[in-house]
Amino acid sequence: MWRYPTVSIHGIEGAFSDPGTKTVIPAKVTAKFSIRQVPNMDAAMVKKQVTDYLHSVFAKRKSPNKLKVTMVIGAKPWLADTKHALYEAGKAAVKRVFGVDPDLIREGGTIPIARTFEDVTRKSIIMIPIGGFDDGLHSQNEKISRYNYIEGTKLFIAYLNEVAMIKKTSV
Secondary structure (H helix, E strand, O other): OOOOOEEEEEEEEOOOOOOOOOOOOOOOOEEEEEEEOOOOOOHHHHHHHHHHHHHHHHHHOOOOOOOOOOOOOOOOOOOOOOOOHHHHHHHHHHHHHHOOOOOOOOOOOOOOHHHHHHHHHOOOOOOOOOOOOOOOOOOOOOOOOHHHHHHHHHHHHHHHHHHHOOOHHHO
16 A cells, blocks of 8 residues: 555545535536646556546536636655665664664655655655554644654654764765
């Protein structure tokens, strides 16, 4: 699951959403969704394929309405080199703080700037998550537990210490 593209529906605007029934047909409805890409996917190609598909399905309905498909962000997917010295430093920091080897997974965090940072700086980057699965990311009740905050702070300090010990030629 972590290495395949995914589609997420973020919401539908314009439709009746309160409890109960309503037979009013809105003049305009907007649907929001995102497609999480994986390496070797091209945002422009994905946009074309999705747009063509949606228009072909819409055309079959013979509706007098109009369909408009737009792409707000078309970021390149990012895949890290987990053998890089920064990852070795991260693994050592996790081991030091938590006493276990980290599980390296292809989680697919939605951070479109990651690939851009790497491309522009021509440097490797690393993401070290410290949140929990129940933190409610991006929700109105987003939080981080005290434990994750304290241990995450220790992790970042340990990581920076490990990075300081890397020989300059490898970074």
